[in-house]
Amino acid sequence: MTTGIYDDPWAYELACSFRDVAAEVDVLLGWCDRHGTSRPGGVLELAAGPAEHAREFARRGIAATALDLHPAMCEYAAERAGREGVALEVVQDDMTTFDLGRRFDLVVTMLDSTSHLMDLDAFVAHLDRAAAHLSGRGLYVVEMSHPRDRLGDEPTTSTGWTVERGGTRATVRWGEPSDRLDPVTQISADHVTVTITEGAGPARIIQDVVPYRFWSATELDAAVRLSGALEPVARYGDFGDVALTDPGAWRMITIFRRARGGGRPGQGAGAQPGIG
Structure with a gap:
């Protein structure tokens, strides 16, 4: 990891x-x-x-x-x-x-x-x-x-997606439902998980917590x-x-x-x- x-x-x-x-x-x-x-x-x-x-x-x-x-x-x-x-x-x-x-x-x-x-x-x-x-x-x-992504009931973008390039696939989670925007600072600690698979090889997982200021x-x-x-x-x-x-x-x-x-x-x- x-x-x-x-x-x-x-x-x-x-x-x-x-x-x-x-x-x-x-x-x-x-x-x-x-x-x-x-x-x-x-x-x-x-x-x-x-x-x-x-x-x-x-x-x-x-x-x-x-x-x-x-x-x-x-x-x-x-x-x-x-x-x-x-x-x-x-x-x-x-x-x-x-x-x-x-x-x-x-x-x-x-x-x-x-x-x-x-x-x-x-x-x-x-x-x-x-x-x-x-x-x-x-x-x-x-x-x-x-x-509206942070203030609206219907965000315009998804926090999860999958991309594939040259036989390599990445499944991305950029933010989790539990990541809340602090109402005073307007900063959220966004949890990021990127799972990368290349062919039949084992998955590589990158995890991070990224501060986000709205x-x-x-x-x-x-x-x-x-x-x-x-x-x-x-x-x-x-x-x-x-x-x-x-x-x-x-x-x-x-x-x-x-x-x-x-x-x-x-x-x-x-x-x-x-x-x-």
């Missing part, structure tokens, strides 16, 4: 392989055409994990950088990019304090990675850092879970106002033209650009505390 889903990037990538990354990148580029710069000259993926989106941008000839806090994820992303023959810069850093010294036409945070920001100070610091790395017409795209749409808006460094451009309920209020919406995706007038006084590199 192995513990630590984020210490096993290959298993994490397999567990999330139900996502159509190429199609999602198509939509992200379409949003660039619609809301900001046309084809981005440079893309930064934050809390990138295996950096699937950054690698897809790189495959399309777009300069891509992937940033993540976990050493194993960074090593895996760099190794996969090298094996695929794509140019990818990988940076190990904190999404609340990073300072790369340059700006990007597109910054993205995918797969609800903002749930790793456990309090409002961390979220505001993150928004400040993202804004500081945007070019003049650049966009910041944040994908979060749909609020952010509502109004809290996101409040964090944006406190930061003052970004302004919303659009909000979607899926990778497409689905409204957040549509019954078929299953994500909360917000597109930002740099605010006119630029953010709070004193905002600068490394000015906010990091997260572990």
Whole structure:
């Protein structure tokens, strides 16, 4: 038995392989055409994990950088990019304090990675850092879970699924019925179990407990106002033209650009505390 889903990037990538990354990148580029710069000259993926989106941008000839806090994820992303023959810069850093010294036409945070920001100070610091790395017409795209997944009686996504790739099967449980959201902190300790079988071999089981911070749409808006460094451009309920209020919406995706007038006084590199 192995513990630590984020210490096993290959298993994490397999567990999330139900996502159509190429199609999602198509939509992200379409949003660039619609809301900001046309084809981005440079893309930064934050809390990138295996950096699937950054690698897809790189495959399309777009300069891509992937940033993540976990050493194993960074090593895996760099190794996969090298094996695929794509140019990818990988940076190990904190999404609340990073300072790369340059700006990007597109910054993205995918797969609800903002749930790793456990309090409002961390979220505001993150928004400040993202804004500081945007070019003049650049966009910041944040994908979060749909609020009804935690607040509604009928969640839009399942906590259990099965994926298969190349003869390897992963059965995933990301959250159990007993995992409750703390009504004060809005943090849940999500129990994660990934069971991997390859052919007729024995199953490999990865178990972990992952802290998850739920952010509502109004809290996101409040964090944006406190930061003052970004302004919303659009909000979607899926990778497409689905409204957040549509019954078929299953994500909360917000597109930002740099605010006119630029953010709070004193905002600068490394000015906010990091997260572990």
